[in-house]
Every structure is written in C-alpha cells, then in structure tokens.
Amino acid sequence: MSEIIEIDGTIGGGSVLRLGIPLAIALGKSLRITNVRQVKERRKGLQVQHLTGLNFLTQLTGSQLLGASIGSPEVYLTPGNTTPPPNFLPKIQVPTSAAVSLIIQIVSNYVFASRKPIGFEFEGGGTHVSYSPNFDVLLQVNKPLFEMFGLKMHIQLVKPGFFPQGGAMGRVYMEPVPLSKTILTSGEIESIDVISSASSSLRAQKVAEKQISGFKSVLKPDRTFAGYADSVNPGYACSGIIKYKSKSFKGVAKVGGQNDSPIDIGKETAKMTKDERDNPASVDEQLADQLILPLAFAPSGSQYTFDKMYEHVDTNLKVIKYLMGDILDLQKENGIFFLTKK
Template sequence: GMQEMLEIDGSIGGGSVLRLGIGLAAALRKPVRIYNIRKSRPNPGLAVQHLAGLKAVAKLCDAELEGASLGSQEVIFKPGGLKRSELELRIETAGSVGLVLQTLQLASLVSARPGRVKIDGGGTFGKWAPPLPYFELVNFAILRRFGYRAQVRVDREGFYPKGGARVEATFQPEKIAGPLELHERGQLLQVRGISIASHHLKRAEVAERQAEAARGLLAELHVPVEIRTAYADTRSPGSGIVLAAIHEQTILGGDALGERGKRAEEVGREAASQLLRDLESGATLDRYMADQIVPFIGLFGGRFRAPWLTEHLETNLELVKRILGKSISIAQRDSSVEISAG
C-alpha cells in the first residue's frame, strides 16, 4: 500500500544530502522527497553530476523519479521492486565517477545478487570527490572486511575537463556482518599506493616523482611502502596519487591531485602529509572514509574514530539519524572524535 514517504530538508548540507538520502531510501526500499536541494549555493538545485547519480540509482531499482532536471530543488524518488543486475551509464564531461559509485554502493545493499555497473565517461580523479583508486584501496577494502564485496576496474582514466573514463564496478553486498567495529587500529603493517599520470606527463616522470616524494615523507613510519606507478592514455592531461595505510583492523587513506603549476613533488607530499596528519590524530578512519562509513554504521551499528568533526561528517550523521531514527553518539577523545551507533 502507500508507504510512508521520507521527507528530507536538503538545506542541511550540499550534494551529499542528495547522494546519501537517495542511496539510503533505495537501500530501505522507501520513497523519499528531498526539498531545498543546494538551496544556498550560488547555482542552486541539481547540477549535471547530481543528475548522473540520481538517474543511475533510479535505473538500478526501477524507481519513479520526479523533479530530476537541471536546477531543480526538489526530487521525489520512489523505488520499484525490480533490481537490475546489469547497468550501463553515461557520465558527461568530467563528472565524478566516484560520487556515482558511492550512491550505487548504498543503493545496492538491497540486492541479493551481485550487480555489475559499466560507466562510460566521467572523471576518475577530480576536485571535491574521492578518486577512484581510493575506493579500491580504502573504502571497498574496509567494507570487504565486513562481508560487502565490491570491486572496481578502470579501463580508462578520466581527468578534468574532458573526462572520458571507462569503469566497471561490481557490488556483492549479500553478507554484511555488523556491527562495523572500527574503534581500534591495531598495528600498522604497510603503506600501499598508486601514482598515476596521463601519457602527456611521461617524459617529465610525473608518476615516479609523485611516488618518490610521498615515500620520502612516509619513511618516518618505518614500515614497507609500496607505491605503484602508471601512465594512462587520457583525453585531458592530469595526475593523482592515492595512499593507503594498512593496519591490522583498519585502513586509512590520503590522496592528492595534480594541477597546472603544481610540482609533482608537491602532489606526493600533499597526499603523504594528509595521511600522516590523520594517523597522528589517533583516528581509525581518515577524514573522507569517516563521512563515507556513516550510512553503514547507521544501518548495521558500529563505531569508529574520526580525525575531527567536519561539516560533511556532521551533515551525514544528522541525515542518518533523521532517516533511520537511530541515536548516534559523538564524543571528543583526545585528538580524535569517537562516533558510535547501536
């Protein structure tokens, strides 16, 4: 019959409210209305990259979608019964592939069968969005430890502004063993990473220089550091590096993006010092994964320590509380913040 519709005031945050709201609604198989979307932004409402994620999830769960147009500040999403196991998507220009995968990762939770998503177009590295290797090295790797198997394979990288990525991801969420207990790090075992640059930058040895600079800073950790270097055939020039500090019980990541006028060494150091700073806080998840784990902790219970309470993290916690009606506690611990959900 008529299901209770979730109502979400989008003005509590930016685009993440939309991703999280739609992802959770799909996972819970509940209809949702999100209003005041990106209300206070200079260009309010839905932007191109929000539409990509929205349409992807709608396709995945055969949902009815109202208000999915550029600049729209209100969306109604009603998931259908059908779950597709194969999905093909197009992303325009360099819209973030990672942000779309994040929404699909949540939405796929209802599916008992593995889902495969093929994405044509978009960016694998970009500003304000997790780079794709971050999912493989950090996000997916952590969730795999709790039984959510997800993989991503990049057949072509995409950099700003032209994008043009080709990516395939699979989600197999059937056996999540909650709660997600991430309150201890255990011993640091090694740091792994990947340093990628487009073929345009091969002569300048950008991938190697990024990796070398990161290695220099990470030497103080006294564990093996393995950073793979690679060059990619891409439409636009670009580079990036992703690092993962692998512990017995968790993984923390750090990353940085190459930009015009920014030396390769600077990119490598930026990723390494970001990682070192989060490690120093005593946190059990890095600043980005702290945001990304929240819906899972809401659904399955668990606890973790974040380096600090970012605006994003606060928004996500607030949203999960509202949608799931769960109480989530937040406590300051020395230099980190402990978050737990029953």
Template sequence: MKQEVIELDGAIGGGQVLRSALSLSMLTGKTLRIHNIRARRARPGLLRQHLTAVQAAAQISGARVLGAELGSRALTFEPGPIRGGDYRFAIGTAGSCTLVLQTLLPALLQAPQPSRVSISGGTHNPLAPPVDFLQQAWLPPLRRMGARVELQLLRHGFVPAGGGELEAFIQPSTLQPLHLEQRGAVLGRRAWALSAGLPAHVAERELQRVAQRLDLPAEHLSSVHLEEQCGPGNVLLLAFACEHLTEVFSGFGQSSQRAESVADGAIDQARDWLDSGAAVAEHLADQLLLPMALAGGGSFTTPRMSEHLQSNIRVIEAFLPVRIDCSAHAHKGLRVEVFTSASLNGLSAQADH
C-alpha cells in the first residue's frame, strides 16, 4: 500500500520544523517531503546536527532517505517500523545533542522494545536547550504524561570543541493529556554557572549580577569549574521550582561578551516569564506541544506566540488529526489548547504498517 506523503515548506521556521516533521513521520508512517530547509537562516540547509538527526531517525525507523547530506535544502524521508535498541550517534562537531534526542524520543516512546541512546557532541549550545533544561524543565511534565525516560549527562561539551555526551534510557510508554494553566507559587530559586578553561572571575561576575537583579542570597548561588579539556565554555543557568512545574533559563558566554551581559540575557528571560503570570515560558511551550498532540490533548499558558510555537503548530496539524487553538489568556499572554478529532492510540500500530 502506498504511503501517504506530507509536503512541507521548511521556510516556515528553522531546524525545529525538520525535527518535528521527522518525529511525526516516524510515528505516523507517513512519508515526509520537505523543501526550503532552514531557508531563512544565515546558513540554510542541513548542518551537522540536523544531518545527524536525519540519519539517527532513519536508523531507528529503517527509513529510506533522499537528500541526507550537508547543506541539503530538500529531503524525502520514507519511514519503516520504529525499532527500540541500543543506539550510539556522534554528531562529529559541537552540534546539539539535546536537539537530536528530542527528535528521536517521541518515536522511541512508541517502539516495541526499550532503548538506550548515547549521543556525543555539544551538550550546552547557544540556540539549543542545555541538558539541564531537559532534565529539570522538559522531562518532568513528560513523565507526568506517562513517559518513562531517564537522562544522564556523561560529559559536558561546549561550542566550538564539543566532546560532550548524554545517555537516555527510554521505555515504551503511552502518553496522557496534561494541563499546565498555572505555575503555582515559586517554591525555590537557584543559579549556577558552569565554566571550563576560563578565569574564575567570569562565573563570579555572572552570579554577582544574578544576586543583584533577582535578589538571590549567596546560598542559592554556585559555580562549577569543569576540567579544562571540556572548554573553553561557559553557561549561566537559572532554575525556578514552582508548584506545578520547574522552568530553566540559560545564558551562554561568547568570546566578545561581558559576563554581566551573559547574566542579563538569562535574567531578562526569567523576568519576562515571571511578570507574565503564564505557566510555561517561551522555549518550553513549543517543546511540550508535540507530546500533548501525541497524547491527544492538553493545554498550557505561555507569554506569547513565538516563531517556533507557530511553526510547530503548522507541522503537527499537517500530520495529525488534531486542532490547536490559541486564545488570549484571562490576564495576559496566550492560552494554547490541543484537541483531538480522532483517537491517537493507534499511532504505534500505524507506524508498524
């Protein structure tokens, strides 16, 4: 029987359009044809981390692929049955391990066997969620939805050296709807700075800035100095543990950027979310949308519509029988709700076509 084909214009967003489409192609068994991949980015087409995601997705689903090469702006991905197992993927650069994992995880939750996945490359990258974000902000809501996943950071890896590694253990799981409309009271706040191969004063100045602007006491601040071969690299992380979820914000050090500026970037993100009254901050919002769609329902409030959220809605609605409604929140911000027009419990059966 001929597979259904989903045609996508990658120009509606960046790499996330490709990653979500790969996940959904594997889960539904529908062939993906995507063109204009990352067309509006400074370096369009497939970079190393995107190519690794394609190759990894092909391996776990036995897919036939056309266009899987560096710089490619068009791709055809024809998946087979999803297979659990023991997988190792090396990006070969400091490309983001976490983004590759997020591509594979929804499909592996539907695999007939458990999986262990090791990915090497960058673990703390600008423009990608650091491992800490996945561990503390993203995976806890997924576990509440029924996902059985454990994630370990084995080695840190920064841009440009890479060399980091993470390992995930994934059990076959059925997702249930989740509603995150309120964050609840803030129960705890902390900040920590990671640095490798850099002077100690860099982390100290970042944490001093956090203490000043967020009024955090010294016992909620810490610095971690990693082995020099992990660097050079630096990231500041802020975590807010609330009644119903935890949010994590990050700022990444760059060679020409002052430590205070790195801290300000993370602090401004956190303050924007705190002031909004919304449950879920901008980055977590678009990353929860796909699991909620696979669960057949869910909702959350978030400060605003982002490009990633908007493009993810379009990709999900192209593949799945769901409707995603966005409306003004009672106070301010956005309420996002996922409705299903048909049962999604047969996804794994479809993927086993």
C-alpha cells in the first residue's frame, strides 16, 4: 500500500482541494485532507463548487473520494488509473451558479499533471460570477498562457450563466501539447482591450455599451467588444485584458449585481486594469496561483513573476511541496516575486 500523504486544510481554502486532489490522482498518491475550509469561510467544509468538479474527476479516473459530501471537513482519496477514452465528452450537471471555471481548474490541473486529454459538456452553473475567473478572461488570458505551459484548451460557450440561477451551457476539451521552457515577462504593452458581456434581455437598456462607456471614462482601451447572449436570468460583466509584446497576458473582471450601475462596473474594471498595467509583474493575481502547477511540470528554468504573496499562491506552493517536494524556487527582488522551476 502506498504512503498516505496528509495535508492540514487550514493552510488554505478551496485551492487545497482544487490542486491537491487532481495532482494526487495524476501522481498515484493517496491523500487525506483534514480541516477543509474551517478557518475563514462562512460555509464550512466542502461546497457544491468543489464537489461537482472533484466527483467528475474521481469517477472519470476510477478514483475513490471518501467524505465527498456538502459540509464535510475531511476527504480521503484513493487514486485510480482509469484513462478516459479519446473524444469522450460526458456531461456535467452544474447546480445553481456554481463557477464553471473552478471545475475547469480542477480538470486542467489533472491534465497538466497526467498529460492525458479530458473533455466534457456542462449544463448549468455560472460562467460570469464573482470570486472566479469569468469566461472572457479564461478565453483571452488563461487559454493562451496555458498553451505556453503545455495544455491546449478548446472551449465552446453555448450559453453564459449569471448569478443566481446560472444555467450555462458549453463544451470544454483539454489536451497536452509539447512542453518548452517558458519565461513570462511584462515589458511593453501591445494592447489593452475591454470586453463587455450582458444578457440579451438587457440589450434595450444598452448595458454592455454603458460598461464600455464607464471604462473609457477612466482608461482608453485599444479595442472594445460588446456582446449580448441569451441567459436564464439577467446578468452582466466587464473584463479588462492586457496583452504584452512579450506574449504574456493579464486579465481583470467585475460582475454587475442587481443594484449596481453598469457605468460604475465599467469604471471599476478600468481602475483594476490600470493597476495591472502599472504593475511590473508578468501575471495577475489569479494567474499567480493558477500557474503554479503548470510551472511544476514545465522544463527547468521556466519562470514567471507576481507582485504579492497572495493567500492562494502560498497555499498552492505548500501543496506542491507536500506532493512533489522542493522543485520550485521563490525569490524576491525589488518588491517582485520570481517563481522558477528548478
């Protein structure tokens, strides 16, 4: 019987699960995570957004996950070794507006680590919701950066999903591509774009155009994209995308609520974009933690930079060390963190 690795979940929140479980499955290591989401979270233990992705992955790989229930403070993984058949696209039913991007994050972590392709269809869930990358950022920022680190994403969004009902529909297929040494730098900006997405029911109110107007009042973009799509319930979101001539990317997003002004959402997105523009780091806050696992499997010398020791970054670095050892080097110079594959 293989050694059981134990991780105290108090080192972080849901990112311990999103990284630890798929990585352990790919490495064939048994894993126990205790004290799951017991420190800062209002709703303790496992929640829908964790269970949906973890249950899908464990079933697909023939793994067993004990404790996989709402509110559970502890899970125990016995990894399987089942390989999904090529071009197999099972359907995931995502309840309410649980973030689809977090499910993609769980599955992509497994694909990065296992080098095995996985695809799925999703029905339900949110694609433009708070506290997770929205699909505009996912397509314009995560997708090209992930490919640089060895994973190609094919995403077809049929219907977006907004809080509170979700109701999104789409397809995702992820496959490994050849690895090469990758060093992300910032430097000269090639373009700053704003993407304004809204439900078709908000077209008459010109919500998408108002978000762009608000953005432009703070920061002049190179290009603007306003789009409407049918959705289960009304919703809207604004995203700022920075592309560097070095081929790195940054993305920020703001989701509008029922009592928000679309113009104000555009302004806030522009302010966040300006902050990233003025930040010398090569990636934004969300990518700073999401690229840790890809970096762990990248060729030696691969590197990116970020500006703060964010909580999820600290958590993911610890999870990688638990499961893979001391394979990453972290240095700080002139207020910027340099993370390098040894």
